[in-house]
Amino acid sequence: MSTEVRAAIVTGVSQGLGEALAHALLQRGYRVVGVGRASSNRLQGPNYRLAKVDLAHASGIDAALEGPFAELAAARPSYVCLINNAAVGTPVGVHGTMASGDIAASLAVNLAAPAALCNLFCRVFADDSVERRVLNVSSGAASNAMPAMSSYCVAKAGLEMLTRALASERHGENFRAITVRPGIIATGMQEFMRSQPKEVLPGVALFEGFHTSGQLVPPDTTASVIVAKVVDGPVEHGRTYSYQELAA
Numbered sequence: 001m002s003t004e005v006r007a008a009i010v011t012g013v014s015q016g017l018g019e020a021l022a023h024a025l026l027q028r029g030y031r032v033v034g035v036g037r038a039s040s041n042r043l044q045g046p047n048y049r050l051a052k053v054d055l056a057h058a059s060g061i062d063a064a065l066e067g068p069f070a071e072l073a074a075a076r077p078s079y080v081c082l083i084n085n086a087a088v089g090t091p092v093g094v095h096g097t098m099a100s101g102d103i104a105a106s107l108a109v110n111l112a113a114p115a116a117l118c119n120l121f122c123r124v125f126a127d128d129s130v131e132r133r134v135l136n137v138s139s140g141a142a143s144n145a146m147p148a149m150s151s152y153c154v155a156k157a158g159l160e161m162l163t164r165a166l167a168s169e170r171h172g173e174n175f176r177a178i179t180v181r182p183g184i185i186a187t188g189m190q191e192f193m194r195s196q197p198k199e200v201l202p203g204v205a206l207f208e209g210f211h212t213s214g215q216l217v218p219p220d221t222t223a224s225v226i227v228a229k230v231v232d233g234p235v236e237h238g239r240t241y242s243y244q245e246l247a248a
Contacts, residue, residue: 007077011035012086016187020223033068036086055086056105058112062120069124081133081231082121084114089189092201094148103151110155115162134177136163147202167238176237180226183243186216
């Protein structure tokens, strides 16, 4: 019987796409470390552990996660994938209406934390004989400015540049960094956006339309495609993939 260990680190596993990705990976026999303040009750078993950290405090990531990362590395996985999925959609509001602390917290979770996680991942998993992959979960908001969602748009654009920066630094055959835009998913963030008044979120009709027209895809469906195509499948270093092309 093969003892090969395939492992993944997934952020934002309490609900939504992060929970679905972690569950899909566990179903495929991966050893999974969930990263965040809390976990879903669906994620259980000997191959799963939660590494608790508040990603809004990105400066504490090394202290909180170096141990769990090193423990995973000690299992000598043949393949390990970091999935930067955690994100917040707040604050919502045009410039001049937001609190500075809310902007800073948003950028911490959506951009500073993924960058710090990539840094730690590259340091702990430095063995070039191990196949390593970084998957940054972005959004169409990375290239489409949306009024009242500036912090989210800026962070996602930065996250895609993070992928490209990793690809510019690491050229070995066993390291790949990619971005995935997962499309329109039935998550709490979508529900939150369509609950906003037009005075706060001028583009709220867009989110209402996604819901009423039945365009929202269940997280488990999206996660299954992502895991099959760009976690387990071959990928092009530095590339951005969309859910639409992966599901085609």
